[in-house]
Amino acid sequence: MAINAEQLTHVARLTLQCVTLNDAVKAVREALPGFRASAVDALDMRGETPVLRIGDRDLYLMQSDGHCWSVTADPGQAVGLVLTQHM
Structure with missing residues (x-):
């Protein structure tokens, strides 16, 4: 499942x-059924480049080969996303 520009804007x-990062993940899961969404500590994503910076939160698109996950900048390859929050 890919994500398009309209969905990224949404x-x-x-x-x-959303007040909390967990609320944001829950809202994304509800808005995009079948698209994976997770929250991780910002340190876990150090060295990676977010696709979007949203206030004090970063959004990373994720791709998977069915076993391993990796960050992608290509929305057409994305099957999920990760949100982080800066403290």
Whole structure:
């Protein structure tokens, strides 16, 4: 499942509206059924480049070969996303 520009914009808006990072992940899961969404500590993503910076949160698109996960900048390859929050 890929994600398009309209969906990314919707995710950004949802993320801005949510008070907590976990609420943002829950909102994304509800808005994009079948698309994986997770929250991790920002340190876990050090060295990676986010696709979007949303306030104090970063969004990373993730691709998978069915076993391993990796960060991608290509929305057409994305099967999920990770959100982090800067403290």
